[in-house]
Amino acid sequence: MPQMHPDSRQDSQPASARQSDGLAHIAWAEQQAALVPGLEAVAPRPLAHAGVIGGGTMGAGIAVALLRAGLQVQMVERDAEAAARGRANVEKVFASMVAKGRLEAAEQTAILARFASGSDYAALAEADLVIEAAFEDMAVKHAVFAELARVCKAGAVLATNTSYLDIDAIAAQTGRAQDVIGLHFFSPAHVMKLLEIVVPAQVADDVVATAFALASLLGKVPVRAGVCDGFIGNRMLAVYRQVAEFAMEDGATPYQIDEALREFGFAMGPFQVADLAGGDIGWATRKRRAATRDPRARYVQIADRLCERGWFGQKTGRGWYLYDKGARTGTPDPEVLAIIEAERQRTGITPRSFSHAEIVRRYLAAMVNEGANIVHEGIALRPLDIDVTLVNGYGFPRATGGPMFWADGQGLAALLADIRRYAEEDALFWRPSPLLEQLVARGEDFASLDGAVHGATGAAA
Structure with missing residues (x-):
């Protein structure tokens, strides 16, 4: 049973008291996120041998996490050369741990004795769990899962690390959809x-239980999500990133926007994050979505102009910022500002000034509104799951308690009023969430929903 929320007050507390409440909330929320209603009596499947498909940065990181948790790990890559690179990526991580004094050399040797890499899927025949971390392309995913369905034993859990793609579609072509789950x-x-932990429609309850047991074994903070484009976190990221781009095209600079959000408490602003992640990742997503994008929707093309020049961020030495060779911190780029100004002229926008407060308010209002939609649709079980996701995966300042807890403290009626005012500029983008409107009409807050979920292990609550 969910425990009582530690503090759901909406008063004008001092900042220090509100921060204390925010920290208490997120600690409580992380405990609750691991307790998915309906799974209490479901035993997980055994976990001793694991497979990882892909030896790039993500696949190697997953393999390291599994190895550190004590599992036997088999990595599979497309050929022997790629498998050797994947092994080298794993070994490099452990060598760094030894160099920093975080691991003894003898421990490294013992851990790597439980690791193998190769190119033959048959090596996965006895795996209890296989996690696919291949290229983010549906045809690639289908090919991988066809092989897994062929070679893996009955009852093996087949997981995909996809960030956006339809896991129901991946599961459907395996012939064993009950075994397929998302582990993002x-x-x-x-x-x-x-x-x-992304839960497709046909997955068995004990597979979901196994995913939560794995999270505990790995020391992860789990959040259950339903299937949609981007699940919880990346779906929200796509929306609040748009707000930052709107503000940029309307008159703010990317550097001002990043500064405003750092002042709020984020370690990095959205344009710094884009440079760290690699602009080509978002570009590929935008191109994938182009065919289904609403032609009435505002689309800011400035990021595309940078990508067309090969400016993908830190890895190319240039993105929204300029980077000296090997530098992790960038400096503002006058040529980026010139590109922004050219785009404003092309679209007929007369730039205006933005205060830091307005930048933050719009950014968070969009985040909260989309979070409310995600809860309303059952993609997230509770508002607390939104908070846990954004704090632990997207840099939302922990002391605020997460976006939904922050919104309760601001007052949902005031936030809804702002969204309705922004809708006068762009009614398509700033559509108030039905859940937000319902809560305001009832005089309730998001915290009132955090204990109101029962028996929701499936893809929609």
């Missing part, structure tokens, strides 16, 4: 705490 790790996978 965050990079670097052996460091980042969040694990989105």
Whole structure:
């Protein structure tokens, strides 16, 4: 049974008291996120041998996490050369741990004795769990899962690490959809705490229970999500990133926007994050979505102009910022500002000034509104799951308690009023969430929903 929320007050507390409440809330929320209603009496499947498909940054990170948890791990890559690179990626992580004094050399040797890499899927025949971390392309996923369905033993859990793609569609072509689940790790996978457990329609309850047991074994913070484009976190990211781009095209600079959000408490602003992640990742997603994008929707093309020049961020030495060779911190780029100004002229926008407060308010209002939609649709079970996701995977400042807890403290009526005012500029984007409107009409807050979920292990609550 969910425990009582530690503090659901909506008063004008001092900042220090509100931060204390925020920290208490997120600690409580993380405990609750691991307690999915309907799974209390379901035993997980055995976990001793694991497979990982793909030896790039993500696959290697997942392999490291599994090895550190004591599992036997078999990595499979497309050929012997790629398998050797994947092994080298894993070994490099452990060598770094030894160099930093976080691991003894003898421990490294013992751990790597439980690791193998190769190119033959038959090596996965006895795996209890296989996690696919291949290229983010549906045809690639289908090919991988066809092989897994062929070679893996009955009852093996087949997981995909996809960030966006339809896991129901992946599961449907395996002939064993009851065994297929999403395990969305965050990079670097052996460091980042969040694990989105994405629950397709036909998955067996004991597979979901196994995913939560794995999260506990790995020391991860699990959040249950339903199937949609981007699940919880990346779906929200796509929306609040748009707000940042709107503000940029309307007159703010990316550097001002990043500064405003750092002042709020984020370690990095959205444009710094884009440079760290690699602009080509978002570009590929935008191109994938182009065919289904609403032609009435506003679409800011500035990021595309940068990507067309090959400016993908830190890895290319240039993105929204300029980077000296090997530098992790960038400096503002006058040529980016010139590209922004050219785009404003092309679209007929007269730039205006933005205060930091307005930038933050719009950014968070969009985040909360989409979070409310995600809860309303059953993609997230409770508002607390939104908070846990954004704090542990997307850099939302922990002391605020997460976006939904923050919204309760601001007052949902005031936030809804702002969204309705923004809708006068763009009614399509700023559509108030039905859940937000319902809560305001009832005089309730998001916290009132955090204990109101029962028996929701399936894809929709």
